[in-house]
Each structure stands twice: as C-alpha cells, then as structure tokens.
Amino acid sequence: MPIHIAVGMQWGDEGKGRVVDLLSADAAIVCRYNGGDNAGHTVTVGKKTFKLHLIPSGIIHSHTIGILGGGMVINPLTLLDEMNALKLSGIELSPRRLYISPLAHLITPAHRLLDQAEDEARGKGAIGTTGRGIGPTYIDKAARRGLRAGEILEPESFRVKVKQHFKLVDRQLQSLFHKEPLDVESMTAEWVAAASKLAPYIQDATTLLHDAVRSGDTVLAEGAQGTLLDLDYGTYPFVTSSNTTATGIFSGLALGIMPVDRIIGITKAFQTRVGAGPFPTELSGELAARLRGTGANPWDEYGTTTGRPRRVGWLDMVLLRYAVMINGVNELCITKLDILSGLPEIHICTSYKLDGRECEILPMGLLPEQMNAARPVYETLPGWKENITAVRAWKDLPKSAQDYIRQLEMLSGVHVSMISVGPERDQVIRLD
C-alpha cells in the first residue's frame, strides 16, 4: 500500500517541512493528521521561502492535493493568513486542491488567551507552550463542547455555539485568572465572519484518500511536532496535546489500519528543544552558542512559530531508539549535518546511567525528575573541517562525516536514506 509517513524523532523542528517537500515530489495527496499552528515548517525552494503552520508542506508541489485531517485543531484566522501568503507566492489553493475535514476542531482567540493565561499561571512549572490555544482546544474536544469545522456550514447554530463558547471562556478567564472581560458580542461577530470564509474548503476527503490508496497513488502523511512531544509517549507533561507519532495518522485521517510502505523518521544530527522539560544531553556555553547560531542565518536555532531560541545538545540515541521503536520507523533522514562541520570532535549519547543502571532505550513513563537525574554516557567521534553544503554524493562526504552516519545507523538499527546538508531543496544526499 502506498502510504508514507514522515515523523519527527525529537522534540519538533527536525526539518520535517524541508524533507516532506522532497518526499512530496512522488505523492498525489499530502496530509496533516495532528496538531495545529503550533507547528512551524520552513521550506526553501530557490529564492522563495515558505513558512507553513497548518497547510501540509507538500502543497508547494503543484500536482498535490492537500488535506487538513480530522485529528487537527485549526485556527481559521491563521489559516486564512497562511492561505493568502501562499497564494501571493504563486501557490494555487482552490477547494479542488485543499480539503479541510469537517471533523477538525476550531481554535478561537479565546482558546489562545486561555492557553497563555494557564501557562503563565504555572509559574516555574510552565510548559512554555506556543500560546496558540492548542491545549484548551483539545480539552474542549475531549469535553465534548468543541467547535468543529463542519459546523461553519450551518451559520445560525454555529453563531449560537460560538457565543456560548466565548461566554464560557470569558468566565474562566475572569474567575481563574483575573483577566479583563471579553467583548463577547463583537468577538463572536468578527470571528464567525472570518471562519465562514473557509466554508468552500470544508469537504470530506475520506473517500478521496481511500480511492487514492486503492488505485496505487502515494499518500504522504506529515507529522507535526515530534515523537517526544506526543501526549501519551512524549516527555509528559512537557508535551503537546495531540498524538504526534506515526500511529496518529490512522485516527487523524480515518484511514483504518492499513499497511504502510515507508515510515521515515526525521532527526537532526544533534538535539534541540524549544520550551521546558527534561533534556539529558543539553549543552550550555560556547558549544551551545555555536550549535544554535546567532540568528543571522534563517536556519539558526530560533523557533519558526515563536522566535524563541532553541535549547541544543548532542544527539541522544536513548531517545532515538525509543522514537524508532514506537513509530515503527524503517528509514531515517538526517538533517543539518552541515552544522557539525568545523567541530573538532562530536559526541553521541549512547546510553544513560539511571539509578546506577545503564539504560539504552528510554523507559516508558519516566518522570521528568527521573529523566533530569539521568547521566548521559557519550561516545566521541572525530569531527571534520570541510564545508559539506555543496556535497550531493555519499562518496564526497569527508570520512569522519561518513563514520558519524554509519555509527548512527549502527546505534539505531535503522538505515539512513537521506542526509540533508542545507535548507535548499537540492541540498541533499540520497543513499538509496
């Protein structure tokens, strides 16, 4: 069955958008199945840079159809902005090629205010959410009071429900967080008017998806965030509120349980995290500043969505083995290998010392305080001096860079099919 899944192996920002853009060359349908505009994917094609938050990155290829699946949470305001920006860049976005599932839940400005107020109130225990309203929207979904995209198509009842929603959040904001009252009437009118613009795109794509799979067309599902931010299997509670792992595709797209050809795990050649939570191989000082970059380059480690500096560290195989296992990954794509050029030596964390024991794979359900106490055990490899951004063939990589990749394959048990050496579409080394 021609289903391909691209999934992040770390805490997000692995370069999924950039890799999905490459994989989409062979896909007929590209889909998002989880999360919302907390995601930020940068794709560079020639002189154009695209920033995508909600629309699948594969939409940049003109032959694809894009689906925003039922497992997503969608902010109509940011989606409309994104659609406009893409249209201005020359991307065609008619309802013929963009489908929004009627089951997807809607994020309102009130959800965003609640998200920000809740995280602020956590004080030292803050998660460092993106403030995009993701958590409160998934809470409303689970509490069975959420607003679904399909409701936009029934304007009268939709307006009533939206007003009830704003009133409820207004009460919560005032009583729990001592915020100023909301102007419920005008917020309702403005937001409903904006959300209604999406009506032509709200169309069920389930049959389209199943027909495509039956007829042998490739369906590419792109995960947002990363495995370690998964609500169940991530570093809870410092996670997002959706299932980011590959299994999320089946519920998020109503695909049923189907065989999947490729599960492509995407990982940076080092580790990053934005937001709070355990990070055993985190670096500080000069080395961290060197890996993060100053912010002068667009690919430096500052969040696409929030602009926050990302925390950085050495590649962690304890976490990578775990991510490979729980996603069923059968190939790896390594991004940002170019960033390691010039380091005299490179460390890889091969195991943790945990409670006096050596552990090679993340134990399920490890508490944050236990993970904070883990002591990484490192293997040291020689670095390379050469700039590798122009390399396109394996044989042209410096020997030490080849050794690093081979070691990574050996330690993860999965073969590497692609190595990215820059943000541009063609800056890639294909190994298959």
Ligand code: GDP
């Ligand atoms: P995503 O959320 O997983 O799609 O990743 P982001 O787009 O948030 O962050 C990855 C950043 O790294 C973007 O600015 C990409 O353009 C950039 N990038 C991706 N792959 C490479 C690479 O191999 N080398 C360099 N230098 N930059 C890359």
Ligand code: IMO
């Ligand atoms: P992409 O798709 C990196 C992080 C936030 C925070 C936690 C919860 O670009 O890889 P949320 O707003 O989801 O409730 O925040 O998750 N986070 C991401 N970190 N990349 C992302 O997406 C992220 N989406 C959420 O920083 O720690």
Ligand code: MG
């Ligand atoms: Mg990102």
